[in-house]
Each structure stands twice: as structure tokens, then as C-alpha cells.
Amino acid sequence: MGKKFLTATLYAPFASFGGLAVGERRSSERYPTRSMLIGLLGAALGVDRGDEPAQQALAQGYHFAIQIFGAGRPFTDYHTAQMPSRGKVRFATRREELAAPELNTVLTSRDYRTDFLAGLAIAAVPEPPYALEALATALRTPQYTLSFGRKSCAFGLPLDPTIAEYADAPAALAAVWKTRGQNRAKSDLFKAIVPRQETPGDMIMDTALLPPGQDHRIELIRDQPLSRQRWQFGLREVAVMHPQGLAS
Numbered sequence: 001m002g003k004k005f006l007t008a009t010l011y012a013p014f015a016s017f018g019g020l021a022v023g024e025r026r027s028s029e030r031y032p033t034r035s036m037l038i039g040l041l042g043a044a045l046g047v048d049r050g051d052e053p054a055q056q057a058l059a060q061g062y063h064f065a066i067q068i069f070g071a072g073r074p075f076t077d078y079h080t081a082q083m084p085s086r087g088k089v090r091f092a093t094r095r096e097e098l099a100a101p102e103l104n105t106v107l108t109s110r111d112y113r114t115d116f117l118a119g120l121a122i123a124a125v126p127e128p129p130y131a132l133e134a135l136a137t138a139l140r141t142p143q144y145t146l147s148f149g150r151k152s153c154a155f156g157l158p159l160d161p162t163i164a165e166y167a168d169a170p171a172a173l174a175a176v177w178k179t180r181g182q183n184r185a186k187s188d189l190f191k192a193i194v195p196r197q198e199t200p201g202d203m204i205m206d207t208a209l210l211p212p213g214q215d216h217r218i219e220l221i222r223d224q225p226l227s228r229q230r231w232q233f234g235l236r237e238v239a240v241m242h243p244q245g246l247a248s
Helices: 034-045 052-061 094-098 132-140 169-181 184-193
Strands: 003-015 062-070 073-084 103-124 162-166 203-206 217-227 232-241
Touching (some): 034 062, 162 169, 169 184
Antiparallel strands (some): 003 103
């Protein structure tokens, strides 16, 4: 018996996937994080970022699997920002920082990936806050503008959310890969980003979606939302694998 999945295609000319923010550096993971995907669903549904119970329901309600079709290239952008002098005073908000009597100009950096292309598969836990059908409708007609990590990262293709039953998450992602020739825009994009590539790349998924006996390695990533208001995230394990024979 198959399991129901919502699948989608994720592509943007510029994308950024969070990561640890230390000092003036804003890094990016190499694939979409769980917190980013939950944020994507929340924006599509119109869930306010400050609605802690609704955000936690989203965080506990779904399992995600990603397959990298085109990893893109790393890109760093630089900005200047105003910061107060370092001292004993601790500021609770950005507004308090800007109200400090003395401000200094600092150089900050933000990491992106260019031309990132991936497949997404979402499975719901029993009694999720929203049915997969509701998620698909929201992704087609979102309440808020969707972005691929940062507000400046607009999607370059419709997400094309589709619901079907598959044996497991790898089979669901394989179905996304097989849709690459379904229209001219998608076909041309896949050919440009993954030329001569006969099989897709790494799969990264929640360990709950890992098929029994599948070869994989475990990575630790700090992307499990604990509190959106306090911007806190916990560590979790993800399964990473590169199965063969899924291309067509």
C-alpha cells in the first residue's frame, strides 16, 4: 500500500538556506532546511510568524524529503550595516541598537546559491494541522509572497504541487525528476542546469521517511524550529543518500 505525498519542483536563480548566523556572516546550508520549508508552508497558508501555536503545529505536522537536481554555485553578497559600539550594554531589539548614541559601519556578508534546482516531497503525520490537499492549494495561490530562503530570492518556476501515492519518499522524488519534460519551460531549465546528467543528486530526508535497508549516512543540522519568536532552532538528524536507477 502506498503513502500519500505532496511533491513540488523548487527552483530559483538565487536561493539561501539559512545556517548559523555568527557575527557579520549569514551563511547558507547546501540544501533547503526544515525551518525554511515550514516557513514556506506558513507563508502559503497565511500563518503569521508570531503565531507560536500555529507555527509549532506546522513544525510537528509534516516530514520532508529533498532531492538536489542542480546544486548551483555558491555566491556571496556584501552589505554595510550600522551597529552600536561593543560594550556592556545588551540590546533586545534592532530598534534599540539603532537608537544607541554611537553607531559604527560594519561590513556584513550573505551567502546564496545560484540556479538551485530540487525536488520536494512532503508527507503528513496522522491528524496534521492541514491536509496535503490544503497545502497544495495554498502553494498554488499563496496568502503571502513565497521566497526561496530570503525575501530577495523569488522562485523562477511554479512549484507545481501534486498529490499522489508512492511506495516511499525516494519514489515520490523520482516522480518529480520524471516531470522535467512535461512543458517547454521546465524542460529547457533542466537541460540548462543539469546537462548530461542521467541521474539526480543527493536525497536529504527526515529519518522517519527513510526506507528500510536503504544505504545512507546521517548528518546533524540545526534547523528544527523551537520558537519562531525567539528565533531558536534545535539539532536533528537527517538521512542523506544517493540512490541509483531512479532516472528515466
